[in-house]
Amino acid sequence: AQSVTQLDSQVPVFEEAPVELRCNYSSSVSVYLFWYVQYPNQGLQLLLKYLSGSTLVKGINGFEAEFNKSQTSFHLRKPSVHISDTAEYFCAVSPRNSGNTPLVFGKGTRLSVIA
Amino acid sequence: GAVVSQHPSWVICKSGTSVKIECRSLDFQATTMFWYRQFPKQSLMLMATSNEGSKATYEQGVEKDKFLINHASLTLSTLTVTSAHPEDSSFYICSAPGQVNTEAFFGQGTRLTVV
Numbered sequence: 211a212q213s214v215t216q217l218d219s220q221v222p223v224f225e226e227a228p229v230e231l232r233c234n235y236s237s238s239v240s241v242y243l244f245w246y247v248q249y250p251n252q253g254l255q256l257l258l259k260y261l262s263g264s265t266l267v268k269g270i271n272g273f274e275a276e277f278n279k280s281q282t283s284f285h286l287r288k289p290s291v292h293i294s295d296t297a298e299y300f301c302a303v304s305p306r307n308s309g310n311t312p313l314v315f316g317k318g319t320r321l322s323v324i325a
Numbered sequence: 326g327a328v329v330s331q332h333p334s335w336v337i338c339k340s341g342t343s344v345k346i347e348c349r350s351l352d353f354q355a356t357t358m359f360w361y362r363q364f365p366k367q368s369l370m371l372m373a374t375s376n377e378g379s380k381a382t383y384e385q386g387v388e389k390d391k392f393l394i395n396h397a398s399l400t401l402s403t404l405t406v407t408s409a410h411p412e413d414s415s416f417y418i419c420s421a422p423g424q425v426n427t428e429a430f431f432g433q434g435t436r437l438t439v440v
Binding site: 211252253256261304312320 | 331334335356357359366368369371374398416418420422425426427428429431432433434436
């Protein structure tokens with residue numbers, strides 16, 4: 211089984227400042243890793259994902275994340291945030307090569323960008 | 326990418342009535358659909374897995390007689406909340422898995438309010 215821990219439930223940050231949203235996971239098998247963003251009353255939009263290869267993954271809207279196998283982490287970063295980045299961010303995992311299984315989500319981190 | 330269309334986006338119903346939520350895969354065939362429920366400021370909780378042509382699989386604690394799931398075709402899965410009560414008010418999201426768990430495609434979500 212897999213589990214995901216997002217260490218921060220809320221992260222306030224000033225506009226144009228950098229931000230890091232932390233994600234750690236636990237799994238007995240190899241996993242794929244994902245970050246999704248959710249705006250109020252909307253579904254989830256994929257920001258980026260790690261499947262294989264380079265551990266530094268670049269996504270949409272200027273976000274990037276780095277997979278660290280030894281620390282079982284997949285932290286999300288952005289060097290300069292905008293007001294429009296205010297949203298809920300979810301880290302998720304799925305087991306590799308395991309057919310159609312649902313994603314396992316963390317509890318989410320609420321990013322609030324302050325003008 | 327693949328698109329999952331979920332309707333309605335918002336629904337308000339009276340206590341005791343039933344509400345049907347539809348999820349359609351627009352440009353691909355979804356043999357599997359996951360249904361999630363999301364409480365305010367919380368993560369997505371998997372309710373059930375629907376498979377085309379067979380009975381849905383429900384997670385522990387989810388009442389299968391209250392949350393009826395039908396997956397009659399490769400492009401349509403429905404969730405019917407029967408005899409709805411105010412405690413059923415929530416945000417419901419469907420998701421179809423991508424190829425071998427490398428991605429998931431989410432509907433826009435349905436905000437259900439039972440009065």
